[in-house]
Amino acid sequence: MADINNTIATTTEVVITGFGGQGIILAGRIIGKAAALRDGKESTLVQSYGPESRGGACSAQVVISDKTIHYPYIRRPDVLVCMSQSGYEKYIDDIKDSTLLLIDEDLVHPGNIKIDFFAIPATRMAEEIGRKMMANIIMTGFFTAISQKISLAAAKDTVAESVPKGTEALNIKAFSKGYDFGLALLKGREKKAAGKIGAIA
């Protein structure tokens, strides 16, 4: 695959996909707003509506860049976040070798794919804190930790101002769960790479 040239390298294209009702668009909006309003970057958001919003596949396309964005549609995402199997299947053929793939491990079964991916049981974790609908916020935290495309402070503040009044604390908790899980996963990979899988040598 031809390499992308330098001017576009400062741009990150993120696709988040799942079912309607999972809060996919809100996750996209939080990521975009965090980048644009708090991290001082440019961002755009394109949402897929139509028949998809009624429980079918649904997606948010977010572009984050240091420069003015001329084209908000995404063909080959740098980061692909999948919260449903159908969403995954729809986008998986568009990925590049360098694409960062994040999935909800209980909802997406990737099968044999050529790239590495990062999995989190976001929906299960949301159920554990008693709010299944916060899986998107957990995923946003996970995205923040793994991709490093938006800052932690920006992400947290944006979560707090984007969710219904009175649910801020719980949403921040959900976000932190996802974020901590992401960091733990990165730490675990680092350890595994160094040959330290268990606690006892």
Add this chain to the structure above:
Amino acid sequence: MNSFKIILFLCNWGPHAAFQELQDKRADIPAEIKMIRIPCSGRINKSLLFKPFEMGADGVLLIGCSPGSCRYGSGTDIATRSTEDTRQILELLGLKKERLQLNTFLPDEPDALLQFLKNFCEEIKAIGHSPVPSEKQEHKTEESASLAEIISSHDIYACQDCGKCTSACPLTLSGKPFSPRALAGSIIAGDIESPSVQEGIWSCLTCGLCYDRCPSAVNFPDFIQNMRIFFKNKDKNGHESHGGFFQSLMRTMTSPAVNTKRWEILPEDIRIDPDSKTLFFGGCAPYFDKYFNHNLGVSISNTNMDSLRLLNFFDIVPSVLSNERCCGHDLLWTGDLDNFKILAGLNIDAMKNLGIEQVITTCPECYRTLSHDYPEHGIDVPFKVTHMYDILETEISKGAVEFKETGKKITFQDSCRLSRFAGRADLPRKLLQRLKPDIFKEMPETGSAAICCGNTGWTGCDSHSKALQAKRLRQARATGSDLLITSCPKCQIHLKCAMQDPFLGNELSMDVMDLTSMIAKTIYWK
């Protein structure tokens, strides 16, 4: 004045004849040596071997009969084991094992004996004085509260005489003529000298089950603690097990010049950061391991090592206190408040100097003592005390870790200090839930209602506490489990001890493992 002090325990039989010949000849036996005639070297147990060091001796010699010539057969062997274990403990304490030596002589070896005594004296002089002063500085003994004050501050008058405590007390249920209700009643009546009160005060396990049941919230274990302090101040002795060895060990650590070496040998895979403001406090584990080396074969230090490995696993690299002393739990619970406070002060000062912000410990007694008893007794604790399980729970719940199947059927022994006193019975269970046992089955009495392991603070161990341990182990076996998980090092020691009952054979035996070690063995990055 500043002369060296050497104690010679000398067996009555073989070597004493040789010594007597030296005396008759007016041989120049070094003046530093004070001889104590003993019936057999095998009778000088570890607590007697150690006691002179607590009192400031610079060296101790145990001299018995040559192998094969022991009048009682096994004396020399027992002496060899006791000396070996005690020497290792001296080493851990930083007193140097060379200060204690065992040797054997025949009656017709006076010259060899004299030469040995002289050499030992020279060796001790070369090592120098013991860091433990022989004259204890007279520190102000705090006026203990009067009986009336103890009774009123514990609100013993609130007792409704309902007897719930007695019917819950595991000691009473083991058949011992012991009743917390009656004990409280006798003390209120001022009958403190009676044998039943004297016996009762030192028998209570301070397990706290009665307090858990009492409708008037009479804190019986705390009351017992105060009564013990009261009696200790009146020079009344307790019923310390193992001849008071552990209390003696802890009192030795109250000398500021003692420089322990308990952290000296760490396995290579463990990372420590001397500059870290998070400190791991290990407790007395290495001393216990050495003490029980020949009896129980316990390895309590593994719990500490596995704790450190788990911290490292999560990229937490703590410091350790190179001169760590015992937390003082066992002194406090056997009434030695003065020495408890000295130990606490020395530990706290050392940690203050390092600017420690957080102390992590796996031992439930250290946890209880540092977090509760230090402040309770007016010792300021300028850092946060965290139990290892809290760290584990936080880190594990972040995710990305998994557990290997244990392949074991598991049951769990609660620690009274963690599950009942600190009210954290849920904490080990959360962790147990994460493990992958074939089956996890609780015993009939669990959590805050759990039965004690049979001893606290090394006091009052007797046939009744043994009966209660046997009952507990039978409960554990009746769950059909093949592994008993513990959370307190002492539970492991006391229960393993009970398993060795020669009359019960293998009836009580069971594999035992600490929860932290089980986690360390099975956890991995997903």
